[in-house]
Amino acid sequence: MRIVAGLLLVAMAGLFFLARSQQHGHPAWGFVLAFAEAAMVGGLADWFAVTALFRHPLGLPIPHTAIIPRNKDRIADSMAGFLRDNFFTPAVVARRMRPMNLARAVGDFLAEPGKATQGRIGVGAGELIAELLESLDPERLGNQVRAGLARQVEKIEIAPLLGNMLAAAIAEGRHRPLTDSAIRWVALTLEANEQTVRTMIRDRANALLRWTGLDDRLASSVVDGLYRMLAEVLVDPDHPLRANAEQALQKLAHNLQHDPETRAKVEAIKNDLLNNPAVAAWWMGVWERLRHALIDMARNPSDGLGGQVSAAVGELGRALRDDPALQLQINRFARRTAVGIATRHGAQIVSLVSETVRRWDARTVTSRIENAVGRDLQFIRINGTLVGGIVGVTIHVVDQWL
Numbered sequence: 001m002r003i004v005a006g007l008l009l010v011a012m013a014g015l016f017f018l019a020r021s022q023q024h025g026h027p028a029w030g031f032v033l034a035f036a037e038a039a040m041v042g043g044l045a046d047w048f049a050v051t052a053l054f055r056h057p058l059g060l061p062i063p064h065t066a067i068i069p070r071n072k073d074r075i076a077d078s079m080a081g082f083l084r085d086n087f088f089t090p091a092v093v094a095r096r097m098r099p100m101n102l103a104r105a106v107g108d109f110l111a112e113p114g115k116a117t118q119g120r121i122g123v124g125a126g127e128l129i130a131e132l133l134e135s136l137d138p139e140r141l142g143n144q145v146r147a148g149l150a151r152q153v154e155k156i157e158i159a160p161l162l163g164n165m166l167a168a169a170i171a172e173g174r175h176r177p178l179t180d181s182a183i184r185w186v187a188l189t190l191e192a193n194e195q196t197v198r199t200m201i202r203d204r205a206n207a208l209l210r211w212t213g214l215d216d217r218l219a220s221s222v223v224d225g226l227y228r229m230l231a232e233v234l235v236d237p238d239h240p241l242r243a244n245a246e247q248a249l250q251k252l253a254h255n256l257q258h259d260p261e262t263r264a265k266v267e268a269i270k271n272d273l274l275n276n277p278a279v280a281a282w283w284m285g286v287w288e289r290l291r292h293a294l295i296d297m298a299r300n301p302s303d304g305l306g307g308q309v310s311a312a313v314g315e316l317g318r319a320l321r322d323d324p325a326l327q328l329q330i331n332r333f334a335r336r337t338a339v340g341i342a343t344r345h346g347a348q349i350v351s352l353v354s355e356t357v358r359r360w361d362a363r364t365v366t367s368r369i370e371n372a373v374g375r376d377l378q379f380i381r382i383n384g385t386l387v388g389g390i391v392g393v394t395i396h397v398v399d400q401w402l
Contacts, residue, residue: 001374001375001378001379001382002374002378004378004382005043005047005378005379005381005382005385008043008381008382008385009040009043009044009047009381009385012036012039012040012043012385012389013036013040015032015035015036015039016033016036016037016040018032019032019033019036020033030396030400031393031396031397034392034393034395034396035389035390035392035393035396036389036392037392038388038389038390038391038392038393038395039385039386039388039389039392040385040388041388041392042384042385042386042387042388042389042391043381043384043385043388045384045388046380046381046383046384046385047381049380050377050378050380050381051065052064052065052066052067053067053068053377054066054067054068054069054366054369054370055069055366068365068366068369069362069363069365069366070362072357072358072360072362072365073358075357075365076353076354076355076356076357076358077354079353079354079357080350080351080353080354080357081350083349083350083353084346084347084350088342088346088347088349088350089342089346090339090342090343090346092342093335093338093339093342094335094338094339097331097334097335097338097339098335100331101327101331102330102331102334103320103326103327103330103331103334104320104321104327106317106320107316107317107318107319107320107321107322107327108317108321109317110316110317110320111317111318111320111321143284150274153270153274154271154274157263157267158266158267158270159256159257159262159263159266159267160256160257160263162256162266163252163253163254163255163256163257163258164253164257166249166252166253166256167250167253167254167257170246170249170250170253175246175249176237179242179245179246180234183230183233183234184234186230187227187230187231187234190223190226190227190230194223197222197223198220198223229241
């Protein structure tokens with residue numbers, strides 16, 4: 001635009017010399033001469049005005065030129081004041097954000113584009129998680145996670161928790177399926193080791209029983225009695241052994257909650273497990289498998305973590321788009337957050353703008369402002385050239401008429 005305005009000024013100068021050489025040939029050339037002369041004056045005047053904003057015209061230190069570089073600091077303060085008064089006061093922030101439905105806008109963005117946007121977000125999140133897990137030292141990270149979990153578990157006295165859980169399970173009858181499972185497990189264990197049990201009974205029989213061959217009958221009687229007893233306990237919910245077992249469980253639940261000795265024993269067992277090297281080695285194996293599984297899931301954009309993130313993003317978008325109550329809550333939270341930021345940090349933000357502009361050198365400030373508004377300023381030169389020419393013709397007409 002600077003070139004166009006300059007060429008227009010050169011064209012007016014050429015037209016001036018042409019009209020001056022031909023003005024005696026026809027009266028119309030006088031009007032052309034007046035137009036060209038006034039257009040040159042207007043174009044030169046506006047060129048001077050526009051140039052004086054940013055630099056010294058022709059490099060001459062004419063007073064009141066290079067206005068922007070000389071007033072750089074004042075411009076910085078004015079920009080900061082403008083931002084402070086129009087954007088970073090709590091009342092202005094609240095007023096400008098009140099008609100905005102940020103939650104609906106975010107919901108439309110996340111829900112409407114569909115799988116493309118959700119897929120990009122999911123893949124990006126998954127890749128970020130995978131790279132993070134790969135970049136960290138696995139052994140150090142695993143030890144830190146284990147130490148953090150251990151510290152949290154050490155703070156918790158688990159005996160009362162176990163006691164409450166057991167008491168609640170007994171009160172609601174949820175212990176009965178576990179009792180049945182335990183009885184079946186004992187029966188299966190007995191069946192799998194029946195020959196060993198028989199051998200133990202025969203070995204403990206006296207010599208007379210072994211000489212008479214009654215040791216085999218004794219072993220069979222004992223094993224059959226055990227099978228029969230387990231079957232009766234399993235099918236009879238009111239069997240005395242069940243009642244005894246339930247009483248023992250109730251006593252254990254009570255002791256876990258109220259007996260200091262029992263609670264101390266449980267805490268000692270817990271601490272021994274936490275400090276056991278075998279438990280630490282087991283955890284490291286679990287952690288490595290978990291870490292590799294997470295990396296594989298994160299790198300799988302369709303079925304793994306990326307797909308889950310994409311699905312979650314879509315659900316979130318639809319919820320934000322379709323739930324007015326949720327929109328109201330989120331918009332209110334966003335508005336309060338923005339007002340809080342303006343209240344607490346508005347002055348710092350404004351000061352940052354002012355200090356940044358102050359640190360710019362004069363050439364940087366001039367270049368950035370000229371790039372932002374320079375095109376329109378060159379239109380001022382063009383308009384000044386044309387308007388000057390029209391004014392010149394008008395003056396010439398009035399002169400001829402008078």
